[in-house]
Amino acid sequence: MSERLISKIEEKKKHKKDLLFNKSFELFTTKGFSKTSISDIVSNAGVAKGTFYLYFKDKYDIRNKLIAQKGQDICEKAYNEVQARDDINSLEDGVIAFTDSVINQFSKDTIMLKFIAKNLNYGIIHTAIVDESITNKSGFNIAKLYQEVKEKSDVKFKSPEVMMYMIIEMVSGTCYSSILENEPVPIDELKPQLFDSIRAIMETQKIH
Amino acid sequence: MSERLISKIEEKKKHKKDLLFNKSFELFTTKGFSKTSISDIVSNAGVAKGTFYLYFKDKYDIRNKLIAQKGQDICEKAYNEVQARDDINSLEDGVIAFTDSVINQFSKDTIMLKFIAKNLNYGIIHTAIVDESITNKSGFNIAKLYQEVKEKSDVKFKSPEVMMYMIIEMVSGTCYSSILENEPVPIDELKPQLFDSIRAIMETQKIH
Amino acid sequence: MSERLISKIEEKKKHKKDLLFNKSFELFTTKGFSKTSISDIVSNAGVAKGTFYLYFKDKYDIRNKLIAQKGQDICEKAYNEVQARDDINSLEDGVIAFTDSVINQFSKDTIMLKFIAKNLNYGIIHTAIVDESITNKSGFNIAKLYQEVKEKSDVKFKSPEVMMYMIIEMVSGTCYSSILENEPVPIDELKPQLFDSIRAIMETQKIH
Amino acid sequence: MSERLISKIEEKKKHKKDLLFNKSFELFTTKGFSKTSISDIVSNAGVAKGTFYLYFKDKYDIRNKLIAQKGQDICEKAYNEVQARDDINSLEDGVIAFTDSVINQFSKDTIMLKFIAKNLNYGIIHTAIVDESITNKSGFNIAKLYQEVKEKSDVKFKSPEVMMYMIIEMVSGTCYSSILENEPVPIDELKPQLFDSIRAIMETQKIH
DNA sequence: TATGAATGAGGCTTCATTCAT
């Protein structure tokens, strides 16, 4: 009986935390982070100011957890989509399919793109990955994925980390303004050239 | 006589504006933008608060002009270095030489790297390029450079804008953490792979 | 059986109250009263916030009871020490011996000195003396002591209350900074002069 | 002309600072220090919140300066009164006359007595004495006074600092409750006994 | 032009207290 009581309370707490998460995301993406105050967040969530501090240290805390959370959601979805396909015959195909999924998700949800791109930086990602409350939520973990892919691949690359890095930066940088402003070209035009470039970069890195 | 008087006043005005520019840059790069107040800036510059508003609209205004200014300084220096070399036989060589110069400048001045990277975004660049007070300062102009290079080249590319974009994003993204944190590898290790990738991307874009 | 059950519960209650007492004292003397919150107290005591309000009205309540308690402990100890001596031949000797014991106790426990001195005031003492939960704890009672001493003495004084008052204030005031800061002189140097002054004051008050 | 302008502005500033001083004193003595907020102070003074911070660091700052200020005012007045008398034939007479003046001042202004007694401590006095904005206000200086008296006296004392200390503590301690609560006796009854005790203490300290 | 005193909105955070469980 007392167990059920506890779980009920825990559920309520979870609900309140999620409420704060969702309303914060809403406000950060519409008003912008620095123009969103704690007052805005709590009045939107319909809770008292003090309640915010029961769940988060400050505005930066909730932002960082939000970024990590959303970032992982996107990667997890992309991973699952790649797994479900049966036309992936090489690592190149896999990387491109993964990229394609991420681009598509961002194209459909430009608010998310703006939020993540504006706020992403390595410090945040790192501390977030360490935060168990996020990584434990689902079984998925971006670090595990990377390891898994590397081991499965039968082709060897000179420096896989550098290669992935170059690809990620190229993709994220160009897509940001392509999706949001159609500059230098709309995303549909950009994609084939991007994929060609990914293959070209991977080719330079192969060890024969 | 009155002309000289006017020019003297103009000089003084210029002096104060420059002072505010320099001190702002100092503070933005040490304390960070959002933690730097107008009070900080003026007390460091030794002028009154009201004076700030005589020259700039607000804190964002001075930051944007600062970024554009510093960004152009770097490009101009890189351009001049490339011009002075006599071992540039192709557009690829030119792009790589230009990139190399920029990377070297940032390696020597990581504060600048942090400032520009953290604040750069297309909106700022665009409004800044339009601002005559910056572009007119020296004869150099990044837009003109681009045109010039494109016309000179005897090889044609499918989509030069896209190509340059992809290269720029790949370079800037990877160099940031490579220079500042040696991640994923130190900049000296990164460079050859980056240059290989640049050549590879350009190759995919060539029209034969 | 039910009696033992009740006494067990009573013991538990007593235990919790004592726990709150002890942890409060610890925190008040380390962090200071105003910087110690109820949250601090209960989290240190390992009980829930609501529990605090089961035993005390508020932070002031627990502080006042603490002061009275600790003050009485000190007086009781001093009284017992004086009783145990056989070299006390006059009221002057008794007063000085009592004073000496209190000073020694404070010298060994400066935290207590700070706490009591900083918080002592007549309102608190008075309400605390009235509080039965404190005075009943042991048989000792400072008011009874005073009466007892006065009756036993064969010398008469003009105004014993005033005399004791002057002595107490002189002693407590000077000892505070002498013990804590060695100002104006260390306590060992101060003592003989203090005792001379006590004797001198008492002499002016004697009725011959 | 510009000089007069500056002095006019300085006058206005002085006026505002004094306004804050006065209103703070009023509130601290009626509501109590901890229950007086900055908001209370500024709304009573009729200035904006920010203005407070132009003149004082925080609530503690204004309180400490207030104590030092008021304390010095009292001592200065007592000193002048002693100087004006022609029946002072010894150091004992001087100390007693000074004490008498201070007691009389506090008897007439019990609010001041409460404020100073509750807040006085050596740290505050010390930092206040160092603060030039207070000590320079008038020529008077408590440290100078002490030196002056010591040099003039033709009788020598074993340890003048300790002696003064004991006297001060005895006087201040007993007077506080005597003036405010008539306990243990009204101040008029206390005085003669206090003065006897002062003479007795000084006697024990004389070097013959 | 230049100054800097004054403003006051608005942000962040703490914390005593309550009350449903």
Add this chain to the structure above:
DNA sequence: TATGAATGAAGCCTCATTCAT
């Protein structure tokens, strides 16, 4: 009795901006 989530008033302080001089 005991709990601790929730409250929201209340405090402190900063800072961009204005305007009289």
